[in-house]
Amino acid sequence: MSAAERLRITGGTVYDPANGVDGETRDICIEGGRIVERLPAGAPTLDATGMVVMPGGVDIHAHFASSSCNHARRLVPDEHAADPAPAPVLADGAPARSGTGGTVPSTFTTGYRYAGLGYTTAFDAAVAPLTARHSHSELDDTPCVDGGIFVLMGNDEYLLRQIEAGERDRARDYAAWLLRAAGGYAIKVVNPGGVEAWKTGQRNVTGLDDAVGGRAVTPRAILETLADAANALRLPHPVHIHCNNLGVAGNYATTLASMETLAGRRAHFTHLQFHCYGGGGVEPWSSAAAPVIEYVNAHPEVSTDVGQVMFGPAMTITADAPVEYLLHKSSGRRWTNIDLELETGCGIVPLAYKDKAAVSALQWAVGLELFLLSADPWRVVLSTDHPNGGSFLSYPALIQLLMDRSVRDEQLKRVNPKLLAGSALADGLAREYTLGEIAIITRAGPARLLGLAHKGHLGTGADADVTIYSRDPDLARMFSTPRYVIKGGAVIVEEGQLRRAPAGRRLHVAPGYDEAVLRDLRRHFDRYSTVSFDNYPVRDVPGEPLAIG
Numbered sequence: 001m002s003a004a005e006r007l008r009i010t011g012g013t014v015y016d017p018a019n020g021v022d023g024e025t026r027d028i029c030i031e032g033g034r035i036v037e038r039l040p041a042g043a044p045t046l047d048a049t050g051m052v053v054m055p056g057g058v059d060i061h062a063h064f065a066s067s068s069c070n071h072a073r074r075l076v077p078d079e080h081a082a083d084p085a086p087a088p089v090l091a092d093g094a095p096a097r098s099g100t101g102g103t104v105p106s107t108f109t110t111g112y113r114y115a116g117l118g119y120t121t122a123f124d125a126a127v128a129p130l131t132a133r134h135s136h137s138e139l140d141d142t143p144c145v146d147g148g149i150f151v152l153m154g155n156d157e158y159l160l161r162q163i164e165a166g167e168r169d170r171a172r173d174y175a176a177w178l179l180r181a182a183g184g185y186a187i188k189v190v191n192p193g194g195v196e197a198w199k200t201g202q203r204n205v206t207g208l209d210d211a212v213g214g215r216a217v218t219p220r221a222i223l224e225t226l227a228d229a230a231n232a233l234r235l236p237h238p239v240h241i242h243c244n245n246l247g248v249a250g251n252y253a254t255t256l257a258s259m260e261t262l263a264g265r266r267a268h269f270t271h272l273q274f275h276c277y278g279g280g281g282v283e284p285w286s287s288a289a290a291p292v293i294e295y296v297n298a299h300p301e302v303s304t305d306v307g308q309v310m311f312g313p314a315m316t317i318t319a320d321a322p323v324e325y326l327l328h329k330s331s332g333r334r335w336t337n338i339d340l341e342l343e344t345g346c347g348i349v350p351l352a353y354k355d356k357a358a359v360s361a362l363q364w365a366v367g368l369e370l371f372l373l374s375a376d377p378w379r380v381v382l383s384t385d386h387p388n389g390g391s392f393l394s395y396p397a398l399i400q401l402l403m404d405r406s407v408r409d410e411q412l413k414r415v416n417p418k419l420l421a422g423s424a425l426a427d428g429l430a431r432e433y434t435l436g437e438i439a440i441i442t443r444a445g446p447a448r449l450l451g452l453a454h455k456g457h458l459g460t461g462a463d464a465d466v467t468i469y470s471r472d473p474d475l476a477r478m479f480s481t482p483r484y485v486i487k488g489g490a491v492i493v494e495e496g497q498l499r500r501a502p503a504g505r506r507l508h509v510a511p512g513y514d515e516a517v518l519r520d521l522r523r524h525f526d527r528y529s530t531v532s533f534d535n536y537p538v539r540d541v542p543g544e545p546l547a548i549g
């Protein structure tokens, strides 16, 4: 059906937490790609009797459309050979593309598989501005999902110079210009200062007050500058923070210190699981999920996604090049390192999380503890940091772990318990997520945190993105094969089969700034960059930017 057509979804059990609907039988009406209050009698119907109806899934943090992903794809030809993805047979003979799967599927396959999972919106969480043009091209080829990119800042030379000079206002204007130049949606900071240090003899920073490259810039100042910039610019999503010391024993202290630094300011701390470890020095690794989630629970200005580790193959892709170097040395796996001039870096290491490996088992437990000890599902939402902690295809298995204690406890018996002493999960956590809570952490919550007023709910005026599941006692199966998926009013999955693959919309922002920054920026580009200032911005980002404010 075309977006202009009508559809009444009848008889389903609706979970629409943003509108206070928690498992009520009611009709959902669609017209012109939006949810509408009512339809005239005789409108086409889709019988969802006995089925579960939710808004389309919203992925707040994944890596699927960056130049880094392309490097990752190149690292694992064996994965492509093992997971060929034939072109789906679409309705009306519409053209479709074959591709490959694995931990980093090819572009079209990524879109098809997101749709097959009931996800209709996804953000690539780490794009170097210099490579934003590439990301937009990848998004052009990733159908079925509306999407956007988070733009990497915080290790970029121009920003560091402004902080060093005490020019916080100019730093804010620059951040606004850079978001527009990249066609971005949010400000992302990865290991503030640490990636810049990686390019020098310093190699990394370890504390919030370390001098970056011997200059008067610290991770703390970077965090404050970018958090304030995002909030002053009234961006729909606050600064999206990957803290210092990812993956290091004892790093929970850095995580708490980062949160305390930004106390009272809106901020999103991503893949929190990778930042909640105790131990260090002579002490063994341990879980420090409890003190961190206690802080999150008590501070409504803080939001997080978990970055759950799932057992199986993964691909670590991050701008945090120094941590990838450590991972490469400790795992012995092949790797890629990329330094981007004046901006950031990138490291990639393929990895497998094994339940018999003590650190993997600890990471798995820490993620589940964050979910199960969270007091507010609206602020602690689901991610695996795809494909870092596991593929997005593992979300259904994760939902099952959250909803079914017996499955969780069975898995807990099989994992290596060596580092689980003192873990709340090992001590027994009885909580089981409800369907309503799952609807929050997979769609309503991420949409709200992203400031997407038209996503993640089924109220009048919302985008008609709807996922309909057949009930199944096997929750992993239920969530991995939705019966119907509707995207912008079009039924794209019918009876579990992908039938349509419309292009997604681009989600981006265009904050205002004082144009006085341009003269200084041009001088900076002329002096240091191999790309000319005029050629730098991405042109023709599709779609209108979201209204701000």
Ligand SMILES: [Zn+2]
Pocket (backbone or CB within 6 Å): 061, 062, 063, 125, 126, 271, 385, 388
């Ligand atoms: Zn990530």
